[in-house]
Amino acid sequence: MLIRKKLARYPLVSIxxxxxxxxxxxxxxxxxxxxxxxxxxxxxxxxxxxxxDNPALIKERFPNVILYxxxxxxxxxxxNNQGIMRAKGEYxxxxxxxxxxxxxxxxxxxxxxxxxxxxGAVSPKIRFYYDPKIIQFAGFYPxxxxxxxxxxxxxxxxxxxxxxxxxxxxxxxxxxxxxxMRVIKEIGxxxxxxxxxxxxxxxxxxxxxxxxxxxxxxxxxxYHKESVxxxxxxxxxxxxxxxNRLVFMRRNICGKDFYLGILYQLCIAIPKNxxxxxxxxxxxxxxxxxxxxxWHGKNAFNKDIHNNPAL
Numbered sequence: 174m175l176i177r178k179k180l181a182r183y184p185l186v187s188i189x190x191x192x193x194x195x196x197x198x199x200x201x202x203x204x205x206x207x208x209x210x211x212x213x214x215x216x217x218x219x220x221x222x223x224x225x226d227n228p229a230l231i232k233e234r235f236p237n238v239i240l241y242x243x244x245x246x247x248x249x250x251x252x253n254n255q256g257i258m259r260a261k262g263e264y265x266x267x268x269x270x271x272x273x274x275x276x277x278x279x280x281x282x283x284x285x286x287x288x289x290x291x292x293g294a295v296s297p298k299i300r301f302y303y304d305p306k307i308i309q310f311a312g313f314y315p316x317x318x319x320x321x322x323x324x325x326x327x328x329x330x331x332x333x334x335x336x337x338x339x340x341x342x343x344x345x346x347x348x349x350x351x352x353x354m355r356v357i358k359e360i361g362x363x364x365x366x367x368x369x370x371x372x373x374x375x376x377x378x379x380x381x382x383x384x385x386x387x388x389x390x391x392x393x394x395x396y397h398k399e400s401v402x403x404x405x406x407x408x409x410x411x412x413x414x415x416x417n418r419l420v421f422m423r424r425n426i427c428g429k430d431f432y433l434g435i436l437y438q439l440c441i442a443i444p445k446n447x448x449x450x451x452x453x454x455x456x457x458x459x460x461x462x463x464x465x466x467x468w469h470g471k472n473a474f475n476k477d478i479h480n481n482p483a484l
Contacts, residue, residue, distance in 0.1 A: 180280060180283060180284055180287070181287075182287075183211065183212055183213040183283070184213065184262070184263035184264060184283065184287075185213050185214065185215065185261060185262040185263055185264075186211065186213065186214040186215075186262050186263070186264045186265075186266055186279060186283065186351070187214070187215050187217060187256075187257075187260030187261060187262030187264070187265045187266065187354075188206060188214055188215065188216045188217065188266045188268055189217045189219070189253055189256030189257060189260060189265060189266065189267050189268070190202060190216075190217070190218055190219070190256070190267075190268050190269065190270040191218075191219050191220075191221055191249060191252035191253060191256070191269075191270060192218055192219065192220045192221065192223065192228055192231065192270050193220070193221045193223055193246070193252075194223045194224065194225050194226045195226060195270070195271075196223070196226050196227065196228050196230040196231050197226075197230070198270055198271055198398070199218060199228075199231055199270040200230065200231060200234050200235070201273065202268070202269075202270045202271065202272060202273065203216060203218070203231070203234075203235050203238060205272075205273045205274045206274060207235075208276050209274060209276050209277070209278065209279055210276055210277050210279075210280065211279035211280055211283070214262070214266075214279070215239060215260070215261065215262060216235070216237075216238045216239065217238075217239045217241065217256040217259055217260060218231055218238055218239065218240050218241070218256075218270070219241050219243060219247075219252045219253070219255045219256045220240065220241070220242045220243060221243055221245075221246045221247055221248070221252045222242075222243050222244060222245060222246045228240065228242055239259060241255060241256070241259060243255055247365065247368075248365075248367070248368030248369050249347070249367075249368070249369050249370075249372060250363040250364060250365055250366075250367045250368060250369075250372035251363070251365045251368070253267050253363060254362040254363055254365070254482065257357060257362060257484065258362075258484065260354070262354060263353065263354055264282075264283065264286060264351055264352070264353055264354065265351065265352050265353075265354055265357060266279070266282070266349075266350070266351040267347070267349070267350050267351070267352075267373075268348070268349050268395070269347070269348040269349070269397065271302075271397065271398035271399065272299075272302075272348060272349060272395050272396060272397050272398070273302055273395070273396045273398075274394075274395050274396075275393070275394040275395065275396075277393075278297055278393045278394055278395055279393070280393075281297070281390050281392045281393040282295050282297060282351045282390055282393050283351075285339065285388055285390050286351065286353055289386075291384070291385060291386055292385060292386050292387070292388055293352065293353070293356045293360075293380040293381070293383065293385025293386065293387060294345040294350055294351065294352045294356070294376075294377060294380050294385070294387045294388075295345065295350070295351050295387070295388045295389075295390050295393075296310065296342070296345040296346040296349055296350045296351075296387075296388075296389055296390065297349050297389075297390050297393030297394055297395045298310065298311055298332075298336065298389070298390070298391055298392075298393065298394050298395070299311075299346060299348060299349060299394075299395050299396070299397050300332060300394065300395075300396050300397070301396070301397060301399065302396040302397055302398045302399075303398065305396060306331055306332055307329055307330070307331060307332070308327040308328065308329070308330050308331075308332050308336065309325065309328060309329075309397055309399070310325045310326070310327070310328070310346045310348075310389075311325070311326045311327035311336035311389060311391070312325070312326035312327070312336070312340055312342035312343075312389040313325055313326065313342050313343045313344040313345075313346070314326065314343060315343040316343070316344075316374060316421075318426055318430045318433075318434055319430070319433055319434045319437045320434075320437065320442065321418045321419075321421055321422055321426075321434060321438070322418075323343065323344075323374075325346075326342070326389070336389075336391060337391045337392070338391055339388060339389060339390055339391050339392075340388070340389050340391075341386055341387065341388055341389075342387050342388060342389040343377070343387070344373065344374050344377035344378070344387060345373060345376075345377050345380075345387050346373065347372065347373030348395070348397050348399075349395045349397075350373060350377075352380070356380060356383070356385060357484050358484050359383060360376075360379045360380060360383050360481070361379070361481040361482055361483050361484060362481075362482045362483070362484055363375070363376050363482075364376075364424070364480060364481060364482070365477075365480075365482060366420060366477055366478050366480070367413075367417050367420060368413060368417075369409070369410075369413040369417070370410070370413045370414050370417045371414075371417040371418065371420065371421045372417075374421060375421055375424060375425065378425050379481065408457045408458055408460075408461045409461075411458045411461040411462065411465075412461035412462075412464055412465050413465075415443070415461065415462050415465035415466075416464075416465035416468050416469070418438070419435075419438060419465070419469055420478060422434050422435065422438075423478055423479075424478060424479060443462060443466070446462065447459050447462050447463075450462070
């Protein structure tokens with residue numbers, strides 16, 4: 174049960190979301206924000222050059238929302254960066270446009286950051302929207318340095334209150350993460366190189382490297398529809414997950430662990446996945462794997478991979 178708590182102050186929170194087609198999904202998201210009890214926030218929607226649906230619907234229905242229509246599809250990382258650059262809040266809350274928020278979700282996030290200046294990011298409990306008693310996220314375990322994979326605490330468990338205590342977590346969740354503006358000014362924006370996937374893990378890694386902690390906040394609740402823009406098993410998702418898993422390694426893993434991780438990916442993980450896809454006749458996904466590897470061949474010495482854009 175979520176508990177509403179009166180705060181000593183209500184700093185401005187800039188809520189940033191990225192829209193790519195599906196403006197009706199974004200409107201549902203904004204509608205849920207209009208029901209929250211936190212009194213001081215702004216909503217910034219970045220349209221990532223939607224190719225099919227007209228984002229003007231968002232502004233027509235919600236004239237108080239700040240709608241920025243980009244002329245470039247920056248992806249998730251870059252789209253959020255565009256929103257952050259227009260934010261005026263003391264805190265920036267990145268929310269997926271396919272989420273629906275609990276009316277009292279924002280106060281606990283602000284309270285957690287207000288009470289400890291050494292916390293650099295927080296994420297709420299996330300449940301699946303279409304199965305609202307099932308947990309998607311109650312924290313993250315650390316990423317394995319060789320497989321470059323990790324798991325969410327409580328994933329697909331029924332919520333019986335087993336994760337109703339705040340706890341430090343390895344990473345924030347990209348679907349719902351709040352960061353103080355002062356931290357963003359210190360560490361920089363998300364890296365544009367990711368486009369989709371692993372950008373929030375990389376950003377979290379940088380936040381922790383700067384000496385901050387990341388916390389899961391149990392009495393803040395968000396519901397996630399998940400994968401509206403990219404699809405659950407899309408070729409696009411296969412490409413960027415494969416490519417960015419290696420980008421994450423190149424940016425954050427060093428020495429012996431890096432070479433062992435590359436060896437594992439190239440000799441075990443990727444061949445195994447390609448074989449499974451071949452047996453299932455998913456040739457488009459196989460091509461995506463090969464394209465992802467080819468990208469790294471072409472960008473073996475690209476310095477932009479290590480770039481952290483400043484705010």
